[in-house]
Amino acid sequence: MSNTVLIGQYLETNSLFHRLDPRTKVLSIIVIMLSFLSLESFISYAVATIFVIGIMLLSRIPLHIFGRGLKPILFILMFAFLYQVMFTQGDVIWSWSFIEVTLEGIQNGIRLLWRIILLILLASILTLTTKPLTLAHGLEKLLAPLSRLKVPVEQFSLMIVIAIRFIPTILQELDRILLAQKARGYDISSLPLPKRIFAYIPILIPLLFMIIQRAEQLAFAIDARAYGKGKGRTAYNQLKFQQVDYQVGGIVMMMTMALLLLKIGGV
Template identity: 40%
Template sequence: MRQKKRSWQCSGGKRGLVPVATFRNIAIGQYIPGESMLHRLDPRTKIAVTLLLVVGLFFIDSYLGYGLAALYIALAVLNSGIPARFLFRGLKPVIIIILLTFALNSFLTEGEIIWQWGFLSLTKEGLYKGGLLAVRLILLIVGTSILTLTTSPLALTDGLESLLRPGRRVGIPAHELAMMMTIALRFIPTLLEETEKIMKAQMARGADFESGNLLQRAKSLLPLLVPLFVSAFRRADELAIAMEARCYRGGEGRTKLKQLAFRPADFFVLAGSGVFIVWLALVA
């Protein structure tokens, strides 16, 4: 049986090898071009359905409801053509948060005790609640990742601006808000990749991010902050210069090469998804 190759890096001159921490697994903020129906949908449709899904997941309180929501998300993933392993790989950076959420709810929720050791009490109700919250987090991450994976930055900006446009009557800067949110989303994978490069560079100089307890590992990450902030400000400055060089002056008077327009598929997806998600939130 062939073994999967892993990326290894020497650390601190110590004997042995430690796996290089990678941040490229996070799917939120990345875009994968494609020709699927999900890629061709109007960005406003995808944004609206994603918001409905996020809100609906907080109203579901049963495993049956989450199972149906997972089936809905699975159908969306199949339609998008995005490899499922890519989405699930994006859960690795937050797996500790998911496990911690499950553990805290399992031991801190009062109810029928099924196991006890000292002051720790594992309850039946805690397991049920912890499982629900863990599944909710997984579905939230996967569901929101589909939006950015199937929507280009330009389309996402146009869609957000169009949805926020009614707020301009009360002084809400729709274009500027949409631009800021889109840039923030797109900077996530960029900054994580920069963090990985800095970690590899410091490991080559003898830094050790793998040994020690949790507190010691957290302290070892502090030297990453200064170069990471410097890199972030440098990239932001370069982006600002590039936008000014292209005569960017905000959304006032700007025209668009591609005008957004709803198609029959958008109405079908929006209506069908809306009815299904509302039904899940109220009934399941």
């Protein structure tokens, strides 16, 4: 299960995106995600999809890894789609009892799923091509102006990166618990779907216990290295924008303007 979640994992392929400054990647991803929230027409979705696929190809990460990473959220995606289909007012094309399926609901559901998948792929590209420490350094530099307002920028950046990095760690602990139960003759995967959902509830207690233990060990490790609050901490590798960073930033801005013009023009 831990290998199916993309967010929080890093994969070295020595691509263009791996060599980019982390600040460029973070800012570009944020700008693109905000522009994707305004997608409406089929053409705009198609342009956004081609752009994301192009980024995936340039990252040199095998496409099957992205497909494998979408499997854990299929249930959530289907739930979101069915919610839009059954609770959106419009032209009814099928009904049964109190359930009504509308054409507008199907369209909204497709748009919602399409947009969520694009956003997840973008977030996955960021973590797959950026090391956690490098990402923390980039966030710290981006949020540096807030330190004048006495905002703990260093702690905030470290907290975000640890939270992202803990996602596959938590799933690894869950895999260990499931394997231990399977060794005792209790296989949750063989249960029907409704019983399988309720079977996960007792697992939450040992899972939370292990997560707390990992958090305490991490806190002790940080204190042992005299990290403290991180104020005034220096880095061996200094971040510096290169020409390729400005080129990528220009491409992102052109993409954002193109999507904005498509929305304004009603295309």
